[in-house]
Amino acid sequence: MSSTIWTLASRMRIALLDDHAVVRYGLAARLAEEPDLEVVGSFATSKELMTALRASPADLLLIDYSLGSNDIDGLNLIRALRVRFPRSKILVTSAHNNPATVALAMKAGARGFVGKSQELGELIQAIRTVSVGREYLNAAMARELTAMLASDTPTAAPDGGQPQARPPRRKRSSPPSSDSLSEMPSLSPREREVLRCCLDGLSVTAIADKFARSVKTISGQKQSAFRKLGVRSDNELFKIEYQIKDL
């Protein structure tokens, strides 16, 4: 390579962040083989990384998007690193490489994204790309991102978009932790029973058979439960399933 001598003069200083010791070790060993790259530190937690960066800056931060549960989530971390260490370029590795995750990571300030399943050779290519100030996404991911952003309405229907005039219900990322409507005073035990069966996929007739009650009775209980929950169809019932799963 004709550029080897030139790049040796200014080796790229890389700091690694990954909560897995094996990954850190493997990455550091592989990167050490490249004459123009220098691993200046490898860290298990964002706190260690930030402490180290304050003492000695790095040109590139190679960070795992979903660190251990004790660490801050990837998005907040990327943003904090971007704002607090603006001279360090951020390259993200992650096992979760769906386009939405990648788009948010890039928006938060990452300069590139490499899936964990990708070859280490590609990682090195990504490092070199980001180090010269360009963004790096592999071709497949770039295509997916473009497609996603092109079709992007503010709330893309997660269920494939039913042709309904009403706005899609808001999707909740974190359902209320434990409880449910089991304590909801207005649902009778019979109504709960019927809803549970509906959620198991049983038809009104099947539920009537199961409990040896009339179809009319079951249908009435289902309708009144729906009214109390403010849902109009089985579809809508499934949409709030997590709220009522331990009915």
Place this chain on the structure above:
Amino acid sequence: MNRSEPRILLVDDSATIRYAMQNRLQSLGCQVQVAADGAAALAAIRAQPQGMVLLDCFLPDLPGHEVARQVRALEQQDPQRPYTPLIGISAEADAAHVRLCLDGGMDGMLDKPVQTADLRKMLSLWCDHECGDEGAALPPREEYARDLARLFLSTSQHDLAALQQAHRAGDLATMGKLAHRMKGAALTMQRNEIVALLECLEEAMQDDYDTQDAIALLLTSLEKVLAASATPG
């Protein structure tokens, strides 16, 4: 320099959440200032630099991302002004909402109800503030817990009365704001039965179809649940 005591601005329109979070942040070693709406938050940020701002995404006057946009504009006008880390707090942070907030200039998001562990992480990330392990492990003082429960009950009853009034007036926008505020407080108090009722209410209000009966029923249920919490035991 008050490096050991980061200055945190907490913005939420629920008095219950302000009280609970202020207490928690103080126990983590922060100086806390509170604001109930976007205008008050902007005034506080203008008045002095904040180590970090925890910003509810649905404020009565301005959406959180709009507050963020104005803070960033302020910083651009005055390069001397230190960067203000803005962390959005939302119970409904889907990808589109997160993107909206980041576009507005927020730095990150936390789920509502905010966990103490997440607060520690944010304080470490943005303020270099490491809290000892004791703080959060301490059970809340009895007096504090009692005050908090009382505050939650009185503000919820107050909100519910306003909600019923808005329902009678057919004012869906006000109802939505009130339901959302009540839900935030109920989430913080881990009153999941109230959260569930409020979510049903929010969904019923989104319907184009006639859900008047369902709404009336849900309001009555809420009233009963709150009345039950008012009587001890």
